[in-house]
Amino acid sequence: MLTQDHATPRPYPAGGPPPGQARRPTGASALEAKALASARLSARRRRIRRIRTTVVAIATALFLALWAVIFTELVTGHDPALAASSAKSAATNATVASTAGTARTSGSTGSGSGSTSSGSGSTSSSSSASTGSTTTAVTTSQS
Amino acid sequence: MVQITAPAEAGEVFECFGSSCSAFVSGDGSGGGAKQAVTAVKRRMGEWQAQFSRFERASELARLNADPRATVPVSPMMARFADTAAAVGALTGGLVDATLVSEIERAGYASHFDSPPIPLASALALAPPRRPAGPSAAGGWRELSVDRAAGTITRPPGLRLDSGGVAKGLFGDVLADALADHAGFAVDCGGDVRLGGAAQLPRAVHVAGPFDDSVLHTFELIEGAVATSGIGKRSWLTADGRPAHHLIDPATGGPAYTGIVQVTALAPTAVMAEALAKAAILAGPEHADAWLSHGGVVVYDDASYRVIPPTPDS
Numbered sequence: 415m416l417t418q419d420h421a422t423p424r425p426y427p428a429g430g431p432p433p434g435q436a437r438r439p440t441g442a443s444a445l446e447a448k449a450l451a452s453a454r455l456s457a458r459r460r461r462i463r464r465i466r467t468t469v470v471a472i473a474t475a476l477f478l479a480l481w482a483v484i485f486t487e488l489v490t491g492h493d494p495a496l497a498a499s500s501a502k503s504a505a506t507n508a509t510v511a512s513t514a515g516t517a518r519t520s521g522s523t524g525s526g527s528g529s530t531s532s533g534s535g536s537t538s539s540s541s542s543a544s545t546g547s548t549t550t551a552v553t554t555s556q557s
Numbered sequence: 558m559v560q561i562t563a564p565a566e567a568g569e570v571f572e573c574f575g576s577s578c579s580a581f582v583s584g585d586g587s588g589g590g591a592k593q594a595v596t597a598v599k600r601r602m603g604e605w606q607a608q609f610s611r612f613e614r615a616s617e618l619a620r621l622n623a624d625p626r627a628t629v630p631v632s633p634m635m636a637r638f639a640d641t642a643a644a645v646g647a648l649t650g651g652l653v654d655a656t657l658v659s660e661i662e663r664a665g666y667a668s669h670f671d672s673p674p675i676p677l678a679s680a681l682a683l684a685p686p687r688r689p690a691g692p693s694a695a696g697g698w699r700e701l702s703v704d705r706a707a708g709t710i711t712r713p714p715g716l717r718l719d720s721g722g723v724a725k726g727l728f729g730d731v732l733a734d735a736l737a738d739h740a741g742f743a744v745d746c747g748g749d750v751r752l753g754g755a756a757q758l759p760r761a762v763h764v765a766g767p768f769d770d771s772v773l774h775t776f777e778l779i780e781g782a783v784a785t786s787g788i789g790k791r792s793w794l795t796a797d798g799r800p801a802h803h804l805i806d807p808a809t810g811g812p813a814y815t816g817i818v819q820v821t822a823l824a825p826t827a828v829m830a831e832a833l834a835k836a837a838i839l840a841g842p843e844h845a846d847a848w849l850s851h852g853g854v855v856v857y858d859d860a861s862y863r864v865i866p867p868t869p870d871s
Contacts, residue, residue, distance in 0.1 A: 549758050550581045555765035556787035557576035557748035
């Protein structure tokens with residue numbers, strides 16, 4: 415059972431509350447404080463929700479934009495990873511007709527820091543070609 | 558715009574001839590599907606390994622080398638190999654001589670090579686002064702006589718044959734003939750690559766470097782052959798601490814140090830590519846290019862390299 419002392423807060427003695435303690439509101443002012451705190455909490459929650467929504471929206475938009483770019487490149491056959499081989503194979507059909515007993519080439523590419531000689535593969539372009547070739551690359555090395 | 562589409566390839570990489578080999582085939586051929594063809598390639602390579610091993614006493618090559626008769630009946634494939642060895646000797650003016658078995662054994666290569674090679678840079682530091690190799694006056698390859706119809710090889714008893722790269726080139730060419738009606742194919746007989754196919758599909762062929770296996774260059778080829786030969790992989794130190802390897806200078810009978818450590822040669826056939834690659838190494842830096850009229854890559858002692866562009870109808 416509640417006593418009067420518990421139901422009605424007693425004011426601090428003259429001179430205010432002890433150091434480190436806030437003045438306890440009384441009556442209507444306590445209700446106002448509660449409403450104020452509630453309003454502040456609601457505002458904070460709205461702000462958090464707004465920020466979260468903004469972040470998710472931006473991330474989703476960025477992802478979709480990037481996905482659309484990559485998808486478009488792949489669909490149109492402009493995969494950057496295949497660009498080099500596509501460029502090389504563009505000369506594929508430029509390979510001149512082979513005579514018996516000759517190697518037929520479609521191009522050559524260099525890498526590394528060696529003293530690579532320059533010079534064209536001396537192929538003459540006759541038509542362009544893009545290749546969906548699935549041939550596996552092979553490596554020749556000393557045995 | 559022409560769209561070239563290849564059927565999916567069947568392929569396998571496997572160990573054979575003491576090195577890595579592979580076969581890739583697409584499309585059906587007279588012998589069956591791509592997968593069957595790959596299986597057949599692997600099986601045939603295994604059979605040839607047993608038949609042409611210099612180190613297995615029961616192999617046909619070992620029995621031929623030990624046979625005291627001047628004329629020896631052999632299998633069609635052995636006759637073809639001996640014929641090819643003589644042709645390679647003639648093509649290279651004796652620079653590439655498949656009869657230098659005693660010289661290779663004296664250099665220290667008398668059994669299966671299964672130890673790791675000495676680092677190439679270390680071997681080069683210990684190697685004798687560089688000089689181009691030359692043909693031997695004796696030229697054992699000149700003594701080879703093959704009667705393919707009779708199935709015999711005639712040579713002075715004691716003249717022995719080393720299968721080596723020439724045999725691997727031959728295997729590649731034989732397999733290429735068998736796979737020609739497939740849409741595409743590539744067979745790698747331990748560094749001797751043969752590729753082609755009815756669909757005329759381009760294929761990337763990477764050239765691995767001798768010092769660190771990095772890719773030095775990539776050729777895009779439709780058909781033909783690529784062979785790489787060098788002094789880096791099968792190398793060792795002799796009992797007295799000198800470096801040695803399997804590429805013999807016919808003129809001296811010892812390992813050749815010419816200033817070139819590796820050559821990749823392009824050619825219409827694997828036998829020719831193999832012969833040209835070896836001849837270019839042995840000829841040395843000044844004359845190597847003359848052997849690479851179809852294109853190739855030359856790697857020098859200092860790790861620099863030079864690419865001779867392929868010519869479409871060279």
